[in-house]
Amino acid sequence: MFFLPKVVVNEEDKGNFATGETAAAVPEGHSEDDGHDHGTAEGGTADVHVAASPEQLMELATARARFNKTTDAQARMRIAAELAEAYATANKYDSAGYYYEVAAEARGGEKSYKKAGDAYYEAFTFAATQDRANQLGAKAREMYEQVLKNNPSELDAKTNVAMTYIASTNPMQGITLLREVLASDPNNEKALFNLGILSIQSRQYDRAVERFRKLVSVNPSHLEGTFYLAVSLAETGENEEAKALFNKVKSMSTDPALAASVDEYLAKLN
Template sequence: MKRSQIIIVIVAIILVAVLFFLPKVVVNDEDKDNLASTEATAVPEGHSEDDGHNHGAEEGTAAEAHMTATPEQLMELATARAKFNKASDDQTRNRLAVELAEAYSKATKYDSAGYYYEIAAKARGGENSYKRAGDAYYEAFTFAATQERANELGAKARGMYEQVLKNNPSELDAKTNVAMTYIATSNPMQGITLLREVIASDPNNQKALFNLGILSMQSTQYDKAVERFQKLVSVNPNHVEGTFYLAVALAGTGQKEEAKAMFNKVKGMSNDPALNTSVDEELAKLN
């Protein structure tokens, strides 16, 4: 899991350096009455230079819009766009839409990647095509710079995933992602219900366990968070993020020695200097 940011309020115990696929909303996953206080924030996203998907040649703002992309990725993107724009028939354009979407994805422009994957999915049909489009929109959703943008991209992701789930209701990854898009809406309980359905179908589902753990922790239900993360690391002992947040949750319950042991375990699991610095800071708080 290389990139995981899901919409959640960033609280003091959550360190920016170790945000991986985190929900960014505060939700009590046990008490529906507390859902009225749900608030959503997001981390910045460099949107496409053509937010309206008027995908012509690269314009003067492209360098700024694609600050995370390498020159090679930008060249690949420009080439793919030129080929797509020159395509003279729908069959060729639909085929090249996938190539262009892949180039946008490599350049971390996931909203545009979703747009072109969607073109291909609508032309081709098929579970895998819609899943690919949904995944791209979902990734863009996790980086949304505003609540309005998150709502828009979350809705796009749900639309693609609904096509997947219509034919394959057991596609739990799609169902989990749909759940997390609902967490950022005015109806977060719908998302929590879906996550629980995933756990009911697959008690060892790592993504659902992780997200429920984060939601429990953000509502300061540290005991429930400990339960979720302990289950997660029992399923996958190498889950770095799960181990880190298990340590955070243990600290939240006052189990300092157990938290220290988990934080030290994290240091042995990752060579990421930012993560290890964050762990050291957390350990300092416990001493």
């Protein structure tokens, strides 16, 4: 498939969440070694989009040195927040999470912990190994728990917590949380999309059609939702509607790789 769901499936659950396709390995957004055991990836990274420029690396090294030398608590908090932003800009999300966490612990507040959780979650989605996914997923949950403790209705945080459980040894807890999100907000796009993806992974295409049909009714311009609705319809034998939607996808994007993927599906349906 052209779009790859951002989730690492636990080895023990591959039978329940099998995609039927071989997903390309996604490089991990990770930090350079800065003296903390919070973000060093196993095996490094090969994707140009997660490689920091020499200028960014120099700025990060300088900011880290300032952070390590500063003893004033307020100054360390401010520099930690700046470091987190810089790491996020450089796509080194695990290190961004670490420094957002440092700032959140000093500053407190829902927004601070949400930033830390979001950064750890972003790193989680790029985890190259199950162990790394478990580690980063646990850190994301830890930060989001602080958010949900003060604001249980923060559905974005709850949805991300759910997805970390999907990749753990307890995937049903994640599915339960996603259903709770939809019970609170039936039009929640993120929950609809993720439940649709999980239905495809478990080959429950009728359920996938239901989820993605709802998603595109909520947001007709949702490119991934339209694509996966077409895929699900093709798998359930609704070829004519699938073909119409695949052609709609081509009109929604100028991405040549996506167009090529759609053409492959159309060739199979014709």
